[in-house]
Structures are given as structure tokens and as C-alpha cells.
Amino acid sequence: xxxxxxxxxxxxxxxxxxxxxxxxxxxxxxxxxxxxxxxxxxxxxxxxxxxxxxxxxxxxxxxxxxxxxxxxxxxxxxxxxxxxxxxxxxxxxxxxxxxxxxxxxxxxxxxxxxxxxxxxxxxxxxxxxxxxxxxxxxxxxxxxxxxxxxxxxxxxxxxxxxxxxxxxxxxxxxxxxxxxxxxxxxxxxxxxxxxxxxxxxxxxxxxxxxxxxxxxxxxxxxxxxxxxxxxxxxxxxxxxxxxxxxxxxxxxxxxxxx
Amino acid sequence: xxxxxxxxxxxxxxxxxxxxxxxxxxxxxxxxxxxxxxxxxxxxxxxxxxxxxxxxxxxxxxxxxxxxxxxxxxxxxxxxxxxxxxxxxxxxxxxxxxxxxxxxxxxxxxxxxxxxxxxxxxxxxxxxxxxxxxxxxxxxxxxxxxxxxxxxxxxxxxxxxxxxxxxxxxxxxxxxxxxxxxxxxxxxxxxxxxxxxxxxxxxxxxxxxxxxxxxxxxxxxxxxxxxxxxxxxxxxxxxxxxxxxxxxxxxxxxxxxxxxxxxxxxxxxxxxxxxxxxxxxxxxxxxxxxxxxxxxxxxxx
Ligand SMILES: Nc1ncnc2c1ncn2[C@@H]1O[C@H](COP(=O)(O)OP(=O)(O)OP(=O)(O)O)[C@@H](O)[C@H]1O
Ligand SMILES: [Mg+2]
Numbered sequence: 001x002x003x004x005x006x007x008x009x010x011x012x013x014x015x016x017x018x019x020x021x022x023x024x025x026x027x028x029x030x031x032x033x034x035x036x037x038x039x040x041x042x043x044x045x046x047x048x049x050x051x052x053x054x055x056x057x058x059x060x061x062x063x064x065x066x067x068x069x070x071x072x073x074x075x076x077x078x079x080x081x082x083x084x085x086x087x088x089x090x091x092x093x094x095x096x097x098x099x100x101x102x103x104x105x106x107x108x109x110x111x112x113x114x115x116x117x118x119x120x121x122x123x124x125x126x127x128x129x130x131x132x133x134x135x136x137x138x139x140x141x142x143x144x145x146x147x148x149x150x151x152x153x154x155x156x157x158x159x160x161x162x163x164x165x166x167x168x169x170x171x172x173x174x175x176x177x178x179x180x181x182x183x184x185x186x187x188x189x190x191x192x193x194x195x196x197x198x199x200x201x202x203x204x205x206x207x208x209x210x211x212x213x214x215x216x217x218x219x220x221x222x223x224x225x226x227x228x229x230x231x232x233x234x235x236x237x238x239x240x241x242x243x244x245x246x247x248x249x250x251x252x253x254x255x256x257x258x
Numbered sequence: 259x260x261x262x263x264x265x266x267x268x269x270x271x272x273x274x275x276x277x278x279x280x281x282x283x284x285x286x287x288x289x290x291x292x293x294x295x296x297x298x299x300x301x302x303x304x305x306x307x308x309x310x311x312x313x314x315x316x317x318x319x320x321x322x323x324x325x326x327x328x329x330x331x332x333x334x335x336x337x338x339x340x341x342x343x344x345x346x347x348x349x350x351x352x353x354x355x356x357x358x359x360x361x362x363x364x365x366x367x368x369x370x371x372x373x374x375x376x377x378x379x380x381x382x383x384x385x386x387x388x389x390x391x392x393x394x395x396x397x398x399x400x401x402x403x404x405x406x407x408x409x410x411x412x413x414x415x416x417x418x419x420x421x422x423x424x425x426x427x428x429x430x431x432x433x434x435x436x437x438x439x440x441x442x443x444x445x446x447x448x449x450x451x452x453x454x455x456x457x458x459x460x461x462x463x464x465x466x467x468x469x470x471x472x473x474x475x476x477x478x479x480x481x482x483x484x485x486x487x488x489x490x491x492x493x494x495x496x497x498x499x500x501x502x503x504x505x506x507x508x509x510x511x512x513x514x515x516x517x518x519x520x521x522x523x524x525x526x527x528x529x530x531x532x533x534x535x536x537x538x539x540x541x542x543x544x545x546x547x548x549x550x551x552x553x554x555x556x557x558x559x
Contacts, residue, residue, distance in 0.1 A: 068452055068456065083456070091453060093450060093468070094472075094551050095474070096551075105457055138553045
């Protein structure tokens, strides 16, 4: 598999992982055993997607990766200063316009005003929010909100992007369009991704690698390399090889459910 | 006829109150994307009709009800046009307008103090749970003790002057400001807090850029309630703390004790006008501040 975009090494010299989970387990204070000794790495250039049954601990894993939760045992290696995140809710601040929302994280990081405004404008163009800069979140559709949420982190030029079912609430057409756009951003900006979804097709379409988690307590029980070249055409979704791979992931997932 | 047109004006301003609630109801019912509520003819005819019914009822009580239902002399409830006519004579008109000025001053000073103290207290309470838990009982107690029971004490300590009236305003109006501000500060959602946590935002940044803006809709609800209460406080205060300028409350008491009922009713109407005016003004400022972005979420209530 030489042509895989997410190859782990250059000439046998390993590149430092963007994210590394080392034997990470999580038990909540109420006794819920959510995550069971999980090991994986996300390397620069990789797009890793996790699929798993509902309630298996995917969001838990994502919160641990972001640093919002501390694992009960195990270690997580990640550079917190170069993280981007898009979670299931767009969590835009209702009182800020799209432009000011997109500036928020840069503002919190203390980026000087002129610089962050220029950067915000650049990402607004990038995610296709032109003409919506002065709108308030209540005036946006779900897809537009997600674009704004994505842009908000893009401003920081993250090395690793964490996505927790970002497009779960959208209709299929919008979701596929955003998938295409996300991939061109992925190629253009070169961030590594850890993506969580319920949709096997979304997982296979986006990723260099798909991990399958078991039912709670979540463990990684499947690991699939997705060999398709980037850029990926929207019609890749109808190729036989795509269907075949999706079938294998689906099979593993069904095994994970029981 | 300025006073009459004043009263008609009162009826005509009423739509902005009902409109705001109506608009909120519509936002909940339909998609929150478009914010301009459609106005129906019924929005405009409703207030004049209720106003007409109100005036009609007043005449009915004055001309018929008082005698036949309560067996009391007619002068206790003078007819509306008599109230207007008598109140507009130059001497009472001057007194009433000056009184309105004094009372308004006390109302605004009291409200201002309540806003500053109340918000400061709420902000402090939002920072530390132990503070919240230990301050609440006193606030509730302040609410529960009738102000009349405190009047003698306030009088003996602070004297019977304007300061005491202001204190009454503050005591009456501070609670809604504290409770609404606190509720608002704690209303920012977890996902938004997470963003600030992830960027290591300081407490102050979180307060200034997240909690306070999120609190604004509920803060303004508090202002609106407190504005009305502050009017009540000022009027009640005037009945007891009689030194200093004569406000509407003092005039009301004076006219009543001298049996000049038309003027007493004139003073009453002015109290109502003042209350409605501050209510509308704060509603309007609130809309100006949060109207552009706020989507009312009263579904749960
Ligand atoms: N703060 C918490 N305290 C206690 N238990 C929790 C907490 N958060 C999540 N859980 C539990 O941990 C388990 C995993 O939750 P998590 O949200 O990570 O699942 P998920 O895989 O993201 O589910 P979904 O696919 O529905 O989003 C669930 O059983 C959940 O009830
Ligand atoms: Mg989840």
C-alpha cells in the first residue's frame, strides 16, 4: 500500500504521532466503565475515523483526546495548542456574528486583532461562508453552522482536528457536500483528523483508516486501511471496491454490537 | 385635553408589550430563522378595545355600581372625565407634574442601585457555589418580610427623608435582578464552556465573553420586573418618609385625606403611567441589546 496518503513513515523513520492513546481506560465516577485499555495513534497526514455502536464511548474518547476529560488510567500524548475541534453541536455563541464567532478561538489565544481578522476572512472564503459574515447563528442553517464551527478552529491552523459526529444532524445531501469540502480542506491544510461517525459510508469515504469500536466498554476491535487515492471524487461512493470495503467495516461493526 | 390624550397614548403604547410576547410565541411556534413577526389587524384593534372596556367599566362603577352594589356615595369613584378635568387645573397640574418628577427620580436612583448591587452580587454568586448557597436565604428573607414591617426600623435609623425612600426601592427591587442575572450567568451551555476550557480561558474572560452575554436576555427580564417594583417602592416610601420633595404617592395620600377624590384618582393614574413607562422603556432597551441574536426558548415553560 504505497500510495496511501496516511503512510506512517518516510523511509523507515517514524514520524511523531499527532495523537497517541496508550492503554487508555475510562471509568466515570458513577462507575460507568466507558473505555477499556484503548491503544491507537493518529499520524500526520492521516484521517482516522472511529465507528462504533451508540454509547460505546466514542465521545468519551474524543473528550479525553481534547483534554476535556482525564483518563482513569493510561496516557494520552497530544499537542493541546495545535488542536481543532468540531463537536456534534456547533456551539456558536448566539450573540456573535459569524465573523466574530470565527475569530473567537484566535481571540482567546491572544492573536492580535488585525491578524485574526485577516485569518478569519481567509477561512470564511475557504469554507464558503461569504455573504454570511454578518449573520447571527439563529439565521443560519445547520450546515452553515457546522461550516462556521469548522472555520472557527481552522483559524488556528491545527495540526490535529477532532470531530465528534459533526454532520450527524444534517440531511444526506448536505452531509455529502460537507464531506467533499472537508476532504479538500484536509488535503489543502494538511491537518491530521480523528473523526467519529455513525455512518460507515462517511467513514470509508473520508478516511485513510477506519477503527471499529466494540460496545461498552469500548475497545478497538477492527482496523481497516482505506487505500483510495486523494482527491476522492464524489462518485467514489458508487465504486464496487468502496462497497466491498464498506461491507467489511459493516460486518465488523455488527460483530461489535453483540 | 392633554391628560386625556395622555391616557389614549397609554392605550396606544400597550401593543409593544403584547407584541413582544406575541413575537416570542411565534418564534417558538415557527422556525426561528425569520425574526420579523407578521402583524395582524387584531394586534392593533385589541388594545383600544380593552382600553374602551376599561373606561366603560370605570363609568359603570362610578354611575351605577357604587350605589347599587356597595351602597356607597358616588364621590368615592369620580368619573374619568371629571378626574381628567380636575387634574388639569393649573395648581394640581403643577403639583402632579412636579410629583411625577420627584418620584421618577427616586425610582431611577433606587433601580440604578439595585442593578449595580444586584448584578455584582449575582456575579460573585456565580463564581463560588458556597457564596451562592449562603447568600440565597437572606435574599429570600428580604423578599418574604413585608416592607411595611421594616418601615419603622428604616425610619428610625435613616430618618424620614429621601434616602429612606430610595432604600425601600432597593429592598423591593433587588431580588429579581439577582435571581435573573444569576440564572442567566449559569445558562451558557456546556459545549460553549468547553470551548473556553480548551483554550485555557481565565475566569474573567469566561465571565466577560461567555457568561455575561449569555445572561443578557434574562438580565433584561429582571430589569423589567424590577423597574415596576421600584415604582411601587417609591410610592410606598413616600407614604411614610414624608420629608423632602412631594412625590405622587405623597400627593395621593394628601388628596385622599382631604377627600379630593378626583385628584387622588389623577395621582393613581399617574402612578400607573409611570409604571408602564419604565416597563416599556426597559423592554425596549432589552430588545435593542439582545433582539438581534436572541431566540426565545420558552418551550419548556
Ligand atoms: N459524564 C458522564 N458520567 C457518567 N457516565 C457517562 C458520562 N458521559 C458518558 N457516560 C456514559 O459513558 C458511556 C459512553 O458514553 P459516550 O457519550 O462516550 O458514548 P458514544 O459512543 O459517544 O455514544 P453516541 O454514539 O450515542 O454518541 C455511556 O454509557 C454514557 O452513558
Ligand atoms: Mg457521542
